[in-house]
Amino acid sequence: MNGNSISSEEDVVSKLIEMGFENSIAVEAVKLVGPSVDDAVEHILNGCRRNSHRTTSNSTSSENNVKALGKRTMYSSCVSGQKRQSSILEHFQSTSRNKRRETEVVEQSKPPISDDSYCIKTATSEAFLDDCSDEMVIGPGWEHKVNSLLQKHFGNFSLKKFQKEALAAWLANEDCLVLAATGSGKSLCFQIPALLTGKVVVVISPLISLMHDQCLKLAKHGVSACFLGSGQPDSSVETKAMRGVYSIVYICPETVLRLIKPLQTLAENRGIALFAIDEVHCVSKWGHDFRPDYRRLSVLREKFSASNLKFLKFSIPLMALTATATIQVREDILKSLSMTKETKIVLTSFFRPNLRFSVKHSRTSSPLSYEKDFHELIDLYARKGKPGEKKQMIFPQEFSGSFVSILEADSISDNDLTDDEDGYSDRDDETNSTEHNSAKGKQMSIEYLENEVDVFQSVDDWDVACGEFSAEAPHVDCDLNGVSESGDTPNRVDKRDQLLKENVEQGPTIIYVPTRKDTLKIAKYLCGYGVKAAAYNAGLPKKHLRQVHMEFQENTIEVVVATIAFGMGIDKLNVRRIIHYGWPQSLEAYYQEAGRAGRDGKLADCILIANLSRIPSLLPSKRTAEQTRQAYKMLSDCFRYGMNLSCCRAKKLVEYFGEKFADEKCLLCDVCVNGPPEVQDLREEADILMQVIAAYNGSRTFDDASYFDDASTQQRFRGKPDLRMFVSEIRLQSQKFMATDLLWWRGLARIMESKGLIREGDDKNHVQITMPEPTELGLEFLQYKEDQTFCAHPEADMLVSMRKTESYSSFSDWGKGWADPEIRHQRLERMQPKTKQRKAKGLRGSRKRGKRKSNKHTPDMTTARGRIAAKFTKANGLVLDVSSMGCTVGRVLIWVAEGGPKATILDGRQRFVGVRLHGGDLGMIWSFKFGVILLLVARLIFIVVRTPCVGIR
Ligand SMILES: Nc1ncnc2c1ncn2[C@@H]1O[C@H](COP(=O)(O)OP(=O)(O)OP(=O)(O)O)[C@@H](O)[C@H]1O
Numbered sequence: 001m002n003g004n005s006i007s008s009e010e011d012v013v014s015k016l017i018e019m020g021f022e023n024s025i026a027v028e029a030v031k032l033v034g035p036s037v038d039d040a041v042e043h044i045l046n047g048c049r050r051n052s053h054r055t056t057s058n059s060t061s062s063e064n065n066v067k068a069l070g071k072r073t074m075y076s077s078c079v080s081g082q083k084r085q086s087s088i089l090e091h092f093q094s095t096s097r098n099k100r101r102e103t104e105v106v107e108q109s110k111p112p113i114s115d116d117s118y119c120i121k122t123a124t125s126e127a128f129l130d131d132c133s134d135e136m137v138i139g140p141g142w143e144h145k146v147n148s149l150l151q152k153h154f155g156n157f158s159l160k161k162f163q164k165e166a167l168a169a170w171l172a173n174e175d176c177l178v179l180a181a182t183g184s185g186k187s188l189c190f191q192i193p194a195l196l197t198g199k200v201v202v203v204i205s206p207l208i209s210l211m212h213d214q215c216l217k218l219a220k221h222g223v224s225a226c227f228l229g230s231g232q233p234d235s236s237v238e239t240k241a242m243r244g245v246y247s248i249v250y251i252c253p254e255t256v257l258r259l260i261k262p263l264q265t266l267a268e269n270r271g272i273a274l275f276a277i278d279e280v281h282c283v284s285k286w287g288h289d290f291r292p293d294y295r296r297l298s299v300l301r302e303k304f305s306a307s308n309l310k311f312l313k314f315s316i317p318l319m320a321l322t323a324t325a326t327i328q329v330r331e332d333i334l335k336s337l338s339m340t341k342e343t344k345i346v347l348t349s350f351f352r353p354n355l356r357f358s359v360k361h362s363r364t365s366s367p368l369s370y371e372k373d374f375h376e377l378i379d380l381y382a383r384k385g386k387p388g389e390k391k392q393m394i395f396p397q398e399f400s401g402s403f404v405s406i407l408e409a410d411s412i413s414d415n416d417l418t419d420d421e422d423g424y425s426d427r428d429d430e431t432n433s434t435e436h437n438s439a440k441g442k443q444m445s446i447e448y449l450e451n452e453v454d455v456f457q458s459v460d461d462w463d464v465a466c467g468e469f470s471a472e473a474p475h476v477d478c479d480l481n482g483v484s485e486s487g488d489t490p491n492r493v494d495k496r497d498q499l500l501k502e503n504v505e506q507g508p509t510i511i512y513v514p515t516r517k518d519t520l521k522i523a524k525y526l527c528g529y530g531v532k533a534a535a536y537n538a539g540l541p542k543k544h545l546r547q548v549h550m551e552f553q554e555n556t557i558e559v560v561v562a563t564i565a566f567g568m569g570i571d572k573l574n575v576r577r578i579i580h581y582g583w584p585q586s587l588e589a590y591y592q593e594a595g596r597a598g599r600d601g602k603l604a605d606c607i608l609i610a611n612l613s614r615i616p617s618l619l620p621s622k623r624t625a626e627q628t629r630q631a632y633k634m635l636s637d638c639f640r641y642g643m644n645l646s647c648c649r650a651k652k653l654v655e656y657f658g659e660k661f662a663d664e665k666c667l668l669c670d671v672c673v674n675g676p677p678e679v680q681d682l683r684e685e686a687d688i689l690m691q692v693i694a695a696y697n698g699s700r701t702f703d704d705a706s707y708f709d710d711a712s713t714q715q716r717f718r719g720k721p722d723l724r725m726f727v728s729e730i731r732l733q734s735q736k737f738m739a740t741d742l743l744w745w746r747g748l749a750r751i752m753e754s755k756g757l758i759r760e761g762d763d764k765n766h767v768q769i770t771m772p773e774p775t776e777l778g779l780e781f782l783q784y785k786e787d788q789t790f791c792a793h794p795e796a797d798m799l800v801s802m803r804k805t806e807s808y809s810s811f812s813d814w815g816k817g818w819a820d821p822e823i824r825h826q827r828l829e830r831m832q833p834k835t836k837q838r839k840a841k842g843l844r845g846s847r848k849r850g851k852r853k854s855n856k857h858t859p860d861m862t863t864a865r866g867r868i869a870a871k872f873t874k875a876n877g878l879v880l881d882v883s884s885m886g887c888t889v890g891r892v893l894i895w896v897a898e899g900g901p902k903a904t905i906l907d908g909r910q911r912f913v914g915v916r917l918h919g920g921d922l923g924m925i926w927s928f929k930f931g932v933i934l935l936l937v938a939r940l941i942f943i944v945v946r947t948p949c950v951g952i953r
């Protein structure tokens, strides 16, 4: 910062505000010293420092000094008789460091260590707390000592059971892995050792924002702390930290690897009590937020071991902490960090009894969906204001221009207008989902990856060094894990009974969306309805992010619409609702983000709103082949969580993390409250799917020649057949399933896979089983007796496909419904308004669509000559395969029923798109995309049907 380059008083004031000082303080300082940032900072800080010394005997004036720095003060309050602590304010003193007298005198002598492992002498840095100024013996009464330290620094806290266990492991010089739910208080496990010993605790943390947040909280609790890394603007902080000025030093993994030597010197001088590795799931390739540099932290075990550093009596213990680690991730952590065999695993329940999980279906892609999905939220927040009063969107002036242009550039797409709100989507495989990602002409280039999606957070992502986010007063009397503060086993049932009676209170909401653009669109939409909402993503100006963070903490903002950038480190007690709008990439990420809700122990909602009719795709990121495989696995687990309708959601989640769920039901989630859908006997459908799969997989034990009986079928299945092809074959072979939907069969395939009847036959990565092969068990299933059933709860996508689930006891009944004129009429009626609605949206979109379509590889039927191959099957009557320029563009099945000829129209990908009702009718064409082609096909049918001798050979 160069003070000379800034001339106007206004600039200096705004610079000071940006640094975290209050407006009035800044204005006053500038008035007194003139327009120089350096002098103003000097004035404010030295003034405060002088005051703080004076206040050591006067608590009232101490308060005044804190006020003097304003609400945003980062100065740690001084207690009587206590020496001045270095505070986070010093991070801002770079401008005046040359002028100021260095006040910290660090004694460079090595702290003596007693023979007794529980007896640790404190060092004598001036920056130390007075608690540690004398030799402190940590004997059996350490708990008592810790509790009094807690009272002093954190208020009415007493150690939780898992915190005690972690501290006991550290006191015994053991490495320790702490697995505890989000918001349970893991930070205290590594903060206490610093207070207890006077040595330094080094905390490795993945995000600058997280480190920054924690330093501020510690400063408020009277504990000196700093953070090091590329986000730290003051280079002197690193030097001071390595000399032992701060009790807790937060470092990003990249920096700790660079500072091994200085850290060894620090260990020799003031001493290092502990290396804490926070959010340690980042170590693991199997985790959801892998950071390669975390893996290199294994050097800590080697470089800070007693065998390597002769002055150490014991190796410096490692404490690794996370809220989201599966069993596989835990094993990987222990191995990757070279933690000792004796590592103590402190495991608490991942269950958060006050979180109410639910999953809802929505296309999530357009304002039409927003209307449906956010009206409750709008009602909730908008009614707090005066009717008609529009609330201001939190958007900095300089950014509002680009905000508008972003929205204009991405104004609602034509697809959005034609999207079927009920999710009757025909985009149903990963290939298509990927197409969707690049549909707007975007290649999966690195620029695209980095600009569009906040998939990977770098430690440099956010320079927050000058911001301050004041946390709420720490209190937390609640018990998030069902473990009381005293560590006693709680009565979970009582607590749950109480929660069941509660309604969700007023409080802020976080909406997580997959892309940056979505944050802007949805925030703007909500603001339009009077909700005080703000967008938050790593691409927005830092000033805006700081403002959002601060106003969210102060309850000024009601809804933050964010990417994952607003994740770790958000420790706000009263967040009442976390909405995931779109598929998360893993259950780990989902649970971590959902864990921001209800930290006060009161009821909170965690709602996943996703398009259940579409298989989620992996967000683009730089991954190795192995990471891609793992990412698919995690996405697949997440997809299955959303599809599940039979098992308590909380149970699914905690079991995912390897915990045995004690209670079977949480009683709060949508599955527990609504109950699972009725069990159906799916024997007939499973049977036919199994037969087709077995036949096409050339099973020797199953050899039903009827599936291979014609050359064209064999030709179509020359490649490896996928589920879509199997379903099309079922439609072809069985009139009963002719009008059935791939979406439903996808659900059935998953059920059959989970029961071990089929397995994935493709070695590529898939979220959903795509190329099913029969297992031994599956082949045995084909030999089942007629009366044996195959009962299962339908999955969410099956219900979406059936729509009116309650009318039909089984899928076959739903399929048969199409043959019933009355039911068919009703179904068509239901679809009519949407077609009209789309037409009413105007021709503009249609024209655009037409243009876009010609860019793709759809054959142009006006110029190309089509080919129709006709064949006759006993089951389906006349089958016309229509192709053009070598591509199959559709299939028409014509058969004679009682009321005359009937037809079913399938598009080129064997999706059911229409039914022809009567001879003169051109058929219902629902898919505009294939409209032109099918119109031509329908004309052909018309000719075929009216000339009986032509078709049926
Ligand atoms: N023993 C305790 N008694 C009461 N409150 C506590 C106790 N320990 C910690 N807390 C409070 O719990 C809250 C969450 O703590 P912390 O940020 O350490 O959680 P965490 O487990 O690290 O969560 P996350 O996994 O989200 O990082 C803080 O506000 C903290 O003050």
Ligand SMILES: [Mg+2]
Pocket: 186, 187, 278
């Ligand atoms: Mg934490």
